[in-house]
Amino acid sequence: MMKNDSLFVEMECCQLTKDGQSACGDDFQWERLENENRNIAVLSDGLGSGIKANLLANMTTTMAMKFIRSNMDILQSAETIMDTLPVCEYRKISYATFTIFDMQIGGKTKVIEMGNPPFIHLRHNIEIVPQNQKKLVSERWPDREMTISELRMEVGDRLIACSDGVTQAGLGRREYKFGWQRRGELKFIQDLITREPNISAKDIAQAVAYEALSINKDHKCIDDISCMVIYLRNPRVLRILTGPPFRKENDREFAALALPESGANKVIICGGTTANIVERELRTRVEIDLKLVRFSKGLPPPGKIPGIGTVTEGILTLTRVATDLENDSWEDSPPAAKTIIEQMMDSDVIEFIVGTKVNEAHQDPNLPIDLEIRRNIIKRLQDVLKQKYRKHVTIKYY
C-alpha cells in the first residue's frame, strides 16, 4: 500500500532548440494540484520550428493544462485545441502534438497522447505495456487519433515522453536509417537506470536529450528535442536550520533536528549563532577550511560539521542563494551559496527550520548594506523554489 502523503513526484523536462532558431518549437508545462494530490505535465510539439511552432506548442500546453485541470471531456478538449490553433499559411493546417500525464498519487494515472512518440512506463527498469488503452477520434478531425491509457503508478515508477526530435535523431546517418527510434531511446534509458538505479528525472531527461543530439549527424540539432520524465519516489529531504530559536530552552530540540536520525537526507546550517547552538547542543565542532577564502567571492567560506552537514554564514549567504535561484544562475556563485543551491537541486523536499530570534547587531547602522530580515529571505526562497524549481517547501518556526 502506498503512503500517499510521503511520496514525491519529480517532473522534469529537458529541451534543446533546433539550430538557427531563437525559440524551441516544443513546450512543456506542469502543475502540482496539492489539494487533489494530483500532478499534471504536458508536452507539446508545434508544427514546424521556431517562434511559430513555439506559439502553437505553447497554446496547446496552456489549453490542455486548463482543460485537464478542470476535468473537461478529453475529446471536447482536443477539438477545442485543434479549432483554436492558428492555421499555418504555407501548410494550410494547424497542428501541435501533445502528451499529457495526469497523475493522481495513490490513484489512477491517465496518459493522453496525440501525435507524439508513445510514452514509456518503467517499473523496476522493465517496460510496462499499458493494459487499459483506448483510441478516440473526433468526427471533425478524423486524422487526429488520440490514445488514452490508464495505469497505476507505484513507488519507483517512471513515465517518459518525448518529441520526435528524440526518436528521429540520427536520421540521414547510415547506422540510423530510421532514426534512433523509441526502442533505441528505451534501451538507452534502461542502461542508464541499470548503472544508476535512483537516477533523477532531471538527469534522465538531460541524458536522453543530449544523447539524441550526439546521435544526430555532426551533432547538429536538426529538430527541436524534448524529453519529459516523471518519477514517483520517496522524497529526498534537505533540511536547513537557520537562526537561533526565539526561546533558549528550545535550543536542544532545535539542534536535534540536525541529527542524521531525524529524518532528513541532508542538513545545512546557515548562520554563525545557529552553528554555535548545534555545536554546543550536539557536542560537535565546525570545521572551516581557510584555503577556501581565496575563492569565497564576497561570502564567508562554507564549513562542515562531520556527520551532520554543511555550515555557512546566514543572511548574506541565503540572500545570495535567493538571488541566484531567481536569476537561474549559480555557475560562478561563491562556494557557500553554490553548495546550498546544489544540495537544493538534488533534493525534492526542502524543510526550513527557522529560528526567529532577531540579531540586534544586524540592525547596526554602520553596516554597509541593509540586511534583509531572515523571515523575508526564507519567504523569497520558498517562492522561487516552489514556482521555478518545483520543490516541495515547508517552513517551521522556532
Next chain:
Amino acid sequence: MEEQKIKIEICCGTACYMLGAAELLRLENIIPDQWKDAVDISAIPCLEACSSDNLGGAPFVKINGELMSNASVESVCEKIFEIMKTRGGH
C-alpha cells in the same frame, strides 16, 4: 619544549564579515613568512560578541582567548608582534 602557537580565531558571523572579517580571513597570506609557524589561524562561525553592548564593535577576533573588537589586519598584526616580543623573539 616547543612554544605554543598564537591562536587566532576570526569571527565569520554576518556583521563581522561585513565590517572587515572578509579581509581578516586573508591574514594567513598577509603576515610575514617568519611568523607563519608561530600562529594558528582559524575561522569561527560566530564569536557572538556583537550582540553584547559592552564588548565594542565588529569585527571581533580572539587572540589566545582574549577578545579584540574593531579588529583589523594592522591591529591583529600588532598584537601578534607584541606577544612574540614578550616571548623574546620575532
